[in-house]
Amino acid sequence: VPIIETCLSPALLHLYNFTDSIVVVIDVFRATSTIAAALSNGATQIIPVDSVQECIQIGNNTPNSITAGERDGKVAAGLQYGNSPSEYPAHFIKGKTLVLTTTNGTRLLHMASNSKQIITGSFLNLQAVIDYLKASNSNILLACSSWKDRCNIEDTLFAGAVAAGLADTHTHNCDSTRMATQLWQQANKQLDTYIQDTAHWHRLSAYGLQQDMLYCCAINKHNVLVTYNGQALVATT
Amino acid sequence: VPIIETCLSPALLHLYNFTDSIVVVIDVFRATSTIAAALSNGATQIIPVDSVQECIQIGNNTPNSITAGERDGKVAAGLQYGNSPSEYPAHFIKGKTLVLTTTNGTRLLHMASNSKQIITGSFLNLQAVIDYLKASNSNILLACSSWKDRCNIEDTLFAGAVAAGLADTHTHNCDSTRMATQLWQQANKQLDTYIQDTAHWHRLSAYGLQQDMLYCCAINKHNVLVTYNGQALVATT
Numbered sequence: 301v302p303i304i305e306t307c308l309s310p311a312l313l314h315l316y317n318f319t320d321s322i323v324v325v326i327d328v329f330r331a332t333s334t335i336a337a338a339l340s341n342g343a344t345q346i347i348p349v350d351s352v353q354e355c356i357q358i359g360n361n362t363p364n365s366i367t368a369g370e371r372d373g374k375v376a377a378g379l380q381y382g383n384s385p386s387e388y389p390a391h392f393i394k395g396k397t398l399v400l401t402t403t404n405g406t407r408l409l410h411m412a413s414n415s416k417q418i419i420t421g422s423f424l425n426l427q428a429v430i431d432y433l434k435a436s437n438s439n440i441l442l443a444c445s446s447w448k449d450r451c452n453i454e455d456t457l458f459a460g461a462v463a464a465g466l467a468d469t470h471t472h473n474c475d476s477t478r479m480a481t482q483l484w485q486q487a488n489k490q491l492d493t494y495i496q497d498t499a500h501w502h503r504l505s506a507y508g509l510q511q512d513m514l515y516c517c518a519i520n521k522h523n524v525l526v527t528y529n530g531q532a533l534v535a536t537t
Numbered sequence: 538v539p540i541i542e543t544c545l546s547p548a549l550l551h552l553y554n555f556t557d558s559i560v561v562v563i564d565v566f567r568a569t570s571t572i573a574a575a576l577s578n579g580a581t582q583i584i585p586v587d588s589v590q591e592c593i594q595i596g597n598n599t600p601n602s603i604t605a606g607e608r609d610g611k612v613a614a615g616l617q618y619g620n621s622p623s624e625y626p627a628h629f630i631k632g633k634t635l636v637l638t639t640t641n642g643t644r645l646l647h648m649a650s651n652s653k654q655i656i657t658g659s660f661l662n663l664q665a666v667i668d669y670l671k672a673s674n675s676n677i678l679l680a681c682s683s684w685k686d687r688c689n690i691e692d693t694l695f696a697g698a699v700a701a702g703l704a705d706t707h708t709h710n711c712d713s714t715r716m717a718t719q720l721w722q723q724a725n726k727q728l729d730t731y732i733q734d735t736a737h738w739h740r741l742s743a744y745g746l747q748q749d750m751l752y753c754c755a756i757n758k759h760n761v762l763v764t765y766n767g768q769a770l771v772a773t774t
Contacts, residue, residue, distance in 0.1 A: 308545065308688055309549060311548060311549055311552070312546060312548055312549070312686065312687070312688075315548070315685070315686055315687055447712075448552070449549065449552055450549070450552055450711075450712070450713070451545055451549075451688075451712055451713045451716070452712045453712045453715060453716060456712075456716065473736055473739060474687075474736065475684075475687070475688055475689045475690045475693075475735055475736045475737075476687070476688045478690060478734065478735065479688070479690060479693065479716065479720060482720060482723060483716060483719060483720065486719060486723065497715065498712055498715065499710055499711065499712045500712075502710060
């Protein structure tokens with residue numbers, strides 16, 4: 301029976317051997333939520349990059365692309381759009397390439413490159429993640445982006461939601477997975493309110509991003525499977 | 538109002554600034570439980586050391602001392618006793634110095650040396666820890682020893698129990714503290730059974746240590762305040 305492990309912070313990733321695992325990169329507020337929304341709404345691909353500089357450069361060299369990214373809750377200087385899932389409706393994003401720079405999520409994509417496969421997860425595409433992993437017969441590492449390496453609730457909850465959904469096909473002996481699953485059992489009936497007492501909620505509320513965070517809690521609203529091909533994130537069916 | 542932070546693994550300790558905080562070192566299974574038991578039962582002091590070699594050497598040079606420590610669930614070669622809280626009843630340990638080597642706990646004592654003060658915590662002395670911190674008017678870092686840097690449930694639960702006990706005197710905006718507190722709310726009515734589905738329970742059960750772990754769950758059985766003076770752990774009143 302394949303196993304699940306959960307890594308609550310990128311600073312703990314070195315403890316896990318994931319060469320034989322599918323790694324699920326999780327950054328609920330808001331990179332992997334924005335990725336699910338844009339791809340579900342028809343973006344051709346999303347190119348994740350580390351820096352604003354790189355974002356501008358790749359944007360200039362990529363036809364039909366737009367550049368996006370935030371620093372401190374605002375569109376970064378030199379970029380066109382932000383990191384809100386609601387900014388990418390189909391009539392805007394369909395057929396385009398999104399070049400996206402994020403603080404946390406991009407880093408994990410690179411850190412997990414030595415894995416069997418990388419997919420990204422958020423509440424917006426929870427069921428697509430579960431369905432894919434259920435059928436995979438593969439070991440899984442649920443990798444939380446956290447906030448500057450500090451464990452956060454929203455990524456942990458999502459890991460718990462995935463683990464709970466895999467109870468019939470996977471096993472585990474990982475306390476982080478147990479904690480995530482148990483927290484999810486507390487939270488899942490009232491995710492919208494539960495999420496409002498978290499460090500990220502308090503931090504991003506100061507930028508007026510409450511509606512954005514509630515959007516990220518809309519389970520299965522953009523139910524697309526997102527895979528990383530080493531250069532870009534794409535919708536996979 | 539002073540704040541609480543919780544660090545779920547020594548590998549995350551660098552994220553926290555604790556120079557102005559009391560650090561509570563937590564290693565429920567079993568170092569800080571054994572420490573509480575031995576000091577509550579009258580041990581003069583406990584000298585924590587990193588290696589078996591050092592343990593033997595200090596034991597040889599310390600009058601009326603005994604050496605203790607385990608590797609892989611058995612008394613380490615060259616030492617006299619193990620790491621079970623039940624091994625140190627008053628009629629045996631009273632007036633003696635315990636020289637103790639542990640895998641995880643000792644390391645954190647050294648890592649946290651740049652703090653305002655270090656105390657140790659376990660369910661056996663939960664109330665003494667809470668009472669002391671309540672009256673301290675100080676910032677607090679709850680530092681979990683974890684298992685080889687992987688987050689574990691029993692240390693996290695203890696952090697949650699302490700944080701819950703400080704709700705009237707301290708504040709926090711730390712997701713690790715929130716998660717710990719919420720897990721404690723689930724577990725505290727049935728700690729004995731809750732603890733039996735954890736990685737440590739499964740690992741140590743293979744060595745026949747179930748009774749030992751249940752002993753560590755006896756809340757306030759050895760209700761002593763333990764402080765670290767830089768060289769030894771002592772009971773403080």
